[in-house]
Amino acid sequence: HEEFAARNADKLEAAIPPEPRRDLEGxxxxxxxxxxxxxxxxxxxxxxxxxxxxxxxxxxxxxxxLWDAKNEKVFTA
Structure with a gap:
């Protein structure tokens, strides 16, 4: 929290307004x-x-x- 606050004028929250967009079906x-x-x-x-x-x-x-992106396979760790 301290690092975020230090970079954002001592605020602990940042508001991110949503972008208006069409609903999924539309x-x-x-x-x-x-x-x-x-x-x-x-x-x-x-x-x-x-x-x-x-x-x-x-x-x-x-x-x-885990996912192996190169071979496109799932494997256990």
Missing amino acids: NWIDAMRGKGTVHCNVDLGCATMVAIKMAVESYRQRKTM
Whole structure:
């Protein structure tokens, strides 16, 4: 906390205003109509599901799971 406060005029919190953006379903429909790109593309969706699957398996097996990005495989630590 001290380091953050020292760099931010002794404040312990920082407010980050959200950027206005279209809801997920509306964004998807807009993208299908050719009005932009989707917020959550296939790469983000896949990476998210891999992380969720790793977390579930790690919990069930009581083991630490790690991701090998080079070989695109999960392994236990």
